[in-house]
Amino acid sequence: MPATSAAAATVVTSPELMRCIFAHQCGVYEDILPLTKLLPLHLSNRSLYFLMIGNYPVFRHHLDHFARGFTPWLKVHGTSSLPRLFTCVISMPFTVELFSACVGHLDIVDFLIDHDYVDPSIPLMDLAAWAGQLAVMTHLLARKPRDETSKHHTLTPTTLDWAACNGQLNVVQYFTKTMMAPCTTDAMDGAARCGHLDVVQYLHANRHEGCTTDAMDRAACYGFLDVVQFLHVHRQEGCTHRAMDAAATGGHLEIVQFLNERRDEGASSDAMDGAILNGHLNVVKYLVDHSSVSTSSVDVLHAALALGDQPMTAFLMNRFCLEGDFWSDEDNHHNDVVDYGIITGF
Structure with missing residues (x-):
């Protein structure tokens, strides 16, 4: 070769x-x-x-x-x-x-x-906390970092905040019991926003950071009535009008009822506007009958008409008497919606 x-x-x-x-x-x-x-x-x-x-x-x-x-x-x-x-x-x-x-x-x-x-x-420690991987977290803590500034081997306040937000109660419990690792109000706020009642309850009973009004506001927004009720009974931070605004916009009638009957923050016109534009007729009826909330402008009513939601528009026709030929909607060709309101007697 x-x-x-x-x-x-x-x-x-x-x-x-x-x-x-x-x-x-x-x-x-x-x-x-x-x-x-x-x-x-x-x-x-x-x-x-x-x-x-x-x-x-x-x-x-x-x-x-x-x-x-x-x-x-x-x-x-x-x-x-x-x-x-x-x-x-x-x-x-x-x-x-x-x-x-x-x-x-x-x-x-x-x-x-x-x-x-x-x-x-993006610290590995925080990723493991988000996923509830306690074994990875303890392993990282046991390693001696080559770079002392590395966050991959350190528990920062963000670490437990992330674990709480994603409902990883085992992580929150372990690092609270073993070393009272730091967290912020974002922990309870995040847990409430995502509906993790067990985490909210644990943080309330075992830690001092508390929460902000965002906790109840966001829990109401995403429809977690049990979290809203717990925060109302056990916490003092309360909420803002955005709680009912967001609950109404999302169609969460039970939360709207609870906030209206148990709390004093009330709602803004965003509550009615959001419920109308998203087709939540049961919420609109409740707000009309049990609160002083109204819509902010005729533009919202016109938008509801343009969307062609017959039951919603028929109800609004009966409750909002506007001047001129507003409800005729000739430009948008939704006379069938108007006829529906007349026939059903809404």
Whole structure:
């Protein structure tokens, strides 16, 4: 065999040399290609992160789908192949970071930290707290950080705030009992906003940070009557008129009734406007019959007419007597709505 052929054979049969050659070529390794299809193309690093904190169930659905493909690959290739994966797919380091923190994969957590693949702007500790991964959190605390300024090994007030907001009672309990780790009013505010009554109750009974009016305002907005009732009975922060405004806009009649009958903050015209524009006729009827709240302008009534909501418009025709031919709505061609009101006698 000629010397050149022998040299070529040596190169192509050497995995180490071939990896060096392939590193300078465009493309994706065959074993990695399936991993690129595990997450929707529109989910960038930032959008995946915001999905995690904005809609955790949907985020977990995507993460579980990713795990079904990534876990078998990892079992075959190990963490030593992660740099090759990260070189091929630029968004993969952050995706794997989320995966390791949220499912509790300590080997990957250690690898990412040791090789500086962790996103410095989003502490691993906070990600683990959001996901309720107590094992990851205690593991991070036990590690000696190379960089003393790193937040990946530290419990900050944000850490427990995140855990409380996502309903991770086990995390809140553990770090309250073992070290009274810090948090802020965002903890109870966030837990109330997301309907985690058990967390709200625990924070109330075992911590001193309290909450703000945002707690009841947001709980009312998202329809968590049990949280609103608990805050009303046990806390002194109260709420603002935005509580009833948001509850009415969202169609949460029981909360509107509770706030109107038990509290004095009242509501603004946004309550009636929001209920009308979102088609919550039962809320509109209640506000008309049991409160002094009214709509802010004829524009809202005109919008309701333009939407073609027959029962709503018929009710409004009877309750809001306006001058001229307002209800004729000739421009918007909704005479069928007006006829409905006349026929039904609303």
